[in-house]
Amino acid sequence: MKKVLVANRGEIAVRIIRACRELGLATVAIYSTADKTALHVQLADEAICVGPADPQKSYLNIDQIVAAALALGADAVHPGYGFLSENAAFAQRCEEQQLTFIGPAAKVIAQMGDKAAAREIMQAAGVPVIPGSPEGFTEQQVGAQMAATVGYPVMLKAAAGGGGKGMRVITTPEQFSHEFQLAQSEAEKSFADGEMYLEKFIERPRHIEVQIIGDTHGQVLVLGERDCSLQQHHQKMIEEAPSDVLDDATRQQMFQTSITAAQAIHYVGAGTIEFLYAGPGKFYFMEMNTRVQVEHPITELITSQDIVALQLQVAAGQALPAQTPVIHGHALECRINATTPGRITGLHLPGGNGIRVDTALYPGYVVPADYDAMIAKVIVYAADRATAVAKMRAAIGETVISGIETNLDFLAQLLAAPAYLADEINITFIDEFVAAQSK
Structure with a gap:
């Protein structure tokens, strides 16, 4: 290569x-x-x-x-x-x-890209999955029957989905017809595929993902986990690593489960096993992302590994290090999103000990309206969570992006929320925070 x-x-x-x-x-x-x-x-x-x-x-x-x-x-x-x-x-x-x-082989991408098929593969490998439909479906009546069997509330998802597209929480049978039509229409527009599947909706869980990388020699390394619970419209906003809520026994269970999952499909490359975490010893496979993640820098900081370099080396046939990296410290990432397109007329990005910014911005650059809204990632590293949060609050406060509108103020509000500071969060946190702010 x-x-x-x-x-x-x-x-x-x-x-x-x-x-x-x-x-x-x-x-x-x-x-x-x-x-x-x-x-x-x-x-x-x-x-x-x-x-x-x-x-x-x-x-x-x-x-x-x-x-x-x-x-x-x-x-x-x-x-x-x-x-x-x-x-x-x-x-x-x-x-x-x-x-x-x-990245992984086309066959593996296809297996994990079909969310319903991925559930079946993981179940066969002994990986715990959320109770749900045994297979995908395209007919509303079939889905309603499966929802009744699984029990409400349920989460309806696009089989070919991702990024929250084609996803709906349905709490009663009366809602199913309307929500199914909306979700399937969105799935068809986003993925040209109307196949759906559903899962039992677990209320107020955390979203924990395990970073793995496999090589062509059959080895799978675990590079720790990330807590990605702070989401809005199923899009992550603030991620951290490691998760302070996991006990050591559950963490090791998650790691071994992730290795089992990767080995079951002969996985090569970087990927993440995504779990819903409902308490000590209670976690369920959601999906596998067969690519590098937006939030990979926080794992790099706590493991001292370059994940993109590892991707390149594995693709060239090199073997991974034999020893699992030691996890140290705590890292956070905030995603800065543009809420309007336009020209960057002023730019000051934070710096200093333990601060990293990944971006393609520069003064005079025109942010186009045609692509994803994320324009920068502010990443911090410190010895523990409290210090990392304080460092991130300072870094976000120092960041200046003029000429366009961004979510910087909202990120600052989230980072100052008492419940966030106490690490009392789950995947509904931001929605509840926004609702409380609007009262």
């Missing part, structure tokens, strides 16, 4: 390019016409336009991206997160063209 095409944009493309540079690998950036002056384009060794601003015609255009890789002599493709990162057809095309896909 000598030249990597980065099939993404924004901060993750910058992150991958930097990791490649450290490993002596040449890079190719792809860009849409809206991203001609983007930072990842300027940092890569070569860059090529793959289409107009519309992501369907550029960053999701498999034919154009594969052709670009071949035209510029790339021998590997890193998909980042989002866009085509969990698209089995894209991974398959790369494999067919002898391009090293920096």
